[in-house]
Amino acid sequence: MTDFRFELLKQDKDSRARRGRMTTxxxxxxxxxxxxxxxxxxxxxxxPEELKTEGAQIILANTYHLxxxxxxxxxxxxxxxxxxxxxxxxxxxDSGGFQVFSLxxxxxxxxQGVRFQSHLDGSHQVLTPEISIAVxxxxxxxxxxxFDECIPYPSTRTYVADSTALSMRWAERxxxxxxxxDGSALFGIVQGGMYPDLRRQSAEGLMDIGFDGxxxxxxxxxxxxxxxxxxMDVTLPLLPRDRPRYVMGVGTPENLIEGIARGVDMFDCVMxxxxxxxxxxxxxxxxxxxxxxxxxxxxxxxxxDCTCYxxxxxxxxxxxxxxxxxxxxxSMLNTRHNLHYYLDLMAQARxxxxxxxxxxxxxxxxxxxxxxxxSV
Amino acid sequence: MTDFRFELLKQDKDSRARRGRMTTxxxxxxxxxxxxxxxxxxxxxxxPEELKTEGAQIILANTYHLxxxxxxxxxxxxxxxxxxxxxxxxxxxDSGGFQVFSLxxxxxxxxQGVRFQSHLDGSHQVLTPEISIAVxxxxxxxxxxxFDECIPYPSTRTYVADSTALSMRWAERxxxxxxxxDGSALFGIVQGGMYPDLRRQSAEGLMDIGFDGxxxxxxxxxxxxxxxxxxMDVTLPLLPRDRPRYVMGVGTPENLIEGIARGVDMFDCVMxxxxxxxxxxxxxxxxxxxxxxxxxxxxxxxxxDCTCYxxxxxxxxxxxxxxxxxxxxxSMLNTRHNLHYYLDLMAQARxxxxxxxxxxxxxxxxxxxxxxxxSV
Numbered sequence: 001m002t003d004f005r006f007e008l009l010k011q012d013k014d015s016r017a018r019r020g021r022m023t024t025x026x027x028x029x030x031x032x033x034x035x036x037x038x039x040x041x042x043x044x045x046x047x048p049e050e051l052k053t054e055g056a057q058i059i060l061a062n063t064y065h066l067x068x069x070x071x072x073x074x075x076x077x078x079x080x081x082x083x084x085x086x087x088x089x090x091x092x093x094d095s096g097g098f099q100v101f102s103l104x105x106x107x108x109x110x111x112q113g114v115r116f117q118s119h120l121d122g123s124h125q126v127l128t129p130e131i132s133i134a135v136x137x138x139x140x141x142x143x144x145x146x147f148d149e150c151i152p153y154p155s156t157r158t159y160v161a162d163s164t165a166l167s168m169r170w171a172e173r174x175x176x177x178x179x180x181x182d183g184s185a186l187f188g189i190v191q192g193g194m195y196p197d198l199r200r201q202s203a204e205g206l207m208d209i210g211f212d213g214x215x216x217x218x219x220x221x222x223x224x225x226x227x228x229x230x231x232m233d234v235t236l237p238l239l240p241r242d243r244p245r246y247v248m249g250v251g252t253p254e255n256l257i258e259g260i261a262r263g264v265d266m267f268d269c270v271m272x273x274x275x276x277x278x279x280x281x282x283x284x285x286x287x288x289x290x291x292x293x294x295x296x297x298x299x300x301x302x303x304x305d306c307t308c309y310x311x312x313x314x315x316x317x318x319x320x321x322x323x324x325x326x327x328x329x330x331s332m333l334n335t336r337h338n339l340h341y342y343l344d345l346m347a348q349a350r351x352x353x354x355x356x357x358x359x360x361x362x363x364x365x366x367x368x369x370x371x372x373x374x375s376v
Numbered sequence: 377m378t379d380f381r382f383e384l385l386k387q388d389k390d391s392r393a394r395r396g397r398m399t400t401x402x403x404x405x406x407x408x409x410x411x412x413x414x415x416x417x418x419x420x421x422x423x424p425e426e427l428k429t430e431g432a433q434i435i436l437a438n439t440y441h442l443x444x445x446x447x448x449x450x451x452x453x454x455x456x457x458x459x460x461x462x463x464x465x466x467x468x469x470d471s472g473g474f475q476v477f478s479l480x481x482x483x484x485x486x487x488q489g490v491r492f493q494s495h496l497d498g499s500h501q502v503l504t505p506e507i508s509i510a511v512x513x514x515x516x517x518x519x520x521x522x523f524d525e526c527i528p529y530p531s532t533r534t535y536v537a538d539s540t541a542l543s544m545r546w547a548e549r550x551x552x553x554x555x556x557x558d559g560s561a562l563f564g565i566v567q568g569g570m571y572p573d574l575r576r577q578s579a580e581g582l583m584d585i586g587f588d589g590x591x592x593x594x595x596x597x598x599x600x601x602x603x604x605x606x607x608m609d610v611t612l613p614l615l616p617r618d619r620p621r622y623v624m625g626v627g628t629p630e631n632l633i634e635g636i637a638r639g640v641d642m643f644d645c646v647m648x649x650x651x652x653x654x655x656x657x658x659x660x661x662x663x664x665x666x667x668x669x670x671x672x673x674x675x676x677x678x679x680x681d682c683t684c685y686x687x688x689x690x691x692x693x694x695x696x697x698x699x700x701x702x703x704x705x706x707s708m709l710n711t712r713h714n715l716h717y718y719l720d721l722m723a724q725a726r727x728x729x730x731x732x733x734x735x736x737x738x739x740x741x742x743x744x745x746x747x748x749x750x751s752v
Contacts, residue, residue: 045704070697321446328421
């Protein structure tokens, strides 16, 4: 039996934005929420305590990576993923599908599941709905995902229809594969590519099976943002109001704001952490490329409006120096700032919805970015 | 005028170990002390606040690196190195000599100084005693070092004698080059290679010039540990009791214990931080190579006797996983543990000297390592 609960606390009047609260067996998550990505059992370049300080409520871990290394059985023997990585809050695991399908030539799909070669050592491996669920349960995740095929974009209607039907059969098998005593929540994943009617069909099929929450998969895969928003507009209103809605692998700050406006409760993305390591910083004015020569003598913080640890203590000039010098501290500080930006943006959105001023918040968000004022 | 002071608080009876206190313009440093190395304006992979938590009292920065990038004038414009890197405690800078001489074919020595090519872009550069002091003062270091030639090992007696004489003339020029209003302390550096009489001669020459403290240079350059200890034994008793004594670039935990027993007050070394990034951890039992397969399922902390953040919260199995997965967090956690080990060893040595049980502490140190018990 799942210990999972979702309460809808407030529904915006001007948009479909919603303020909710998920209760997992490892604590409460206020929504809308952004989940930092901890692929290999660590959110890269940041300590769990710092994650918490910056406002992370729940993190994501990748089943594919942990399955291959260090192995889910090992993690289980060592007391589960939470203990292993010293993160006490909730963890959501993906099903491994997305990573497996990214392997291209190295994988082969059948009704049963996917055979693939490990990107680490070329060893032959198999993931099926049953194995994926067993791995996620062994890791001890609090929210687990059905095993599905992530559809490439663009794809023909026939391919999308067949794949979506296969994912539906896998979703059913995923639910069947759950062990009765596991206390995690299981989410279904709506597929259907960029075809509104197939999205609808997928959503309805999943609701018939019944899940604790519903995700939108196969978005942010190269399509225009407008197309992504269209798929949200088509799908989200069909989903039950009393279940959390999660858009997987999304996205930019704009995508988050637009997703919230369309009724999304949960997001995850490597963008804040990966961009940090590449020297791209998020600010209220837009993105900043810290390696640019213009910052060499700039004594200002990354974002004068930001109150994070990095902005309180370090200059753009220092961060540029660290980046140019290939210092690990560059990744550490940039990661901390970017996660603060993402998590704080979500916290502000939650307050705005509560205070019935989400539309004003959304306009203000765009207005600041249009200012594009990097000097102070 | 310098604001620098050194008090000798206690002299061990069974050895030449001493407990002292340096007062710099940026605060007090209890000795014997280990100084973590922050080459490029950051102690790699650790935040300044964490350094302080682990007990760092003073850090070292490298003049050569900061001279080339981001440039000392830039650091000065940005408020000095302390503000730039967000470290409020004392900073000691080396003179750049050691790094320049490591460049091999890329440098040319004359009476005036050294011409060399930057390892970053091949640009032609010059360092002289006057330039080195100006750079160190511009950075705002609290303890600065004379510009000297670091003698390769082994070297002929003639080479060592000539080089030591040149370094003496440079030491004099370094002292002359100081700006009257700078509040830093200036340390001389005893050279003389592995020749006891040349070491003596160098020490006496430097004392004639007069410095705030005295360093031993040209050690830990490939010689046997016994040879290093012999040079300490020959040189340290000659130096004034009321000035701090610093052995540059040293060393292993054993080197530190032996150095303290011979009257050394200050050490610096990249070993704890560099080894951390290479997966070598220091423990009370000796060194541990975390990537070894034997740790894959080991739920114990690095060192069961260690109280550091890492040992309180993470297993060997997790640290091995992070290292194998090339995660930045591996460097972060390993660095934090290794620095804790080094800094805590020094703290324990200070207490042992105060409590007149340094000899017992020294024996105990060796006994634990001989146990070589990595299991628990």
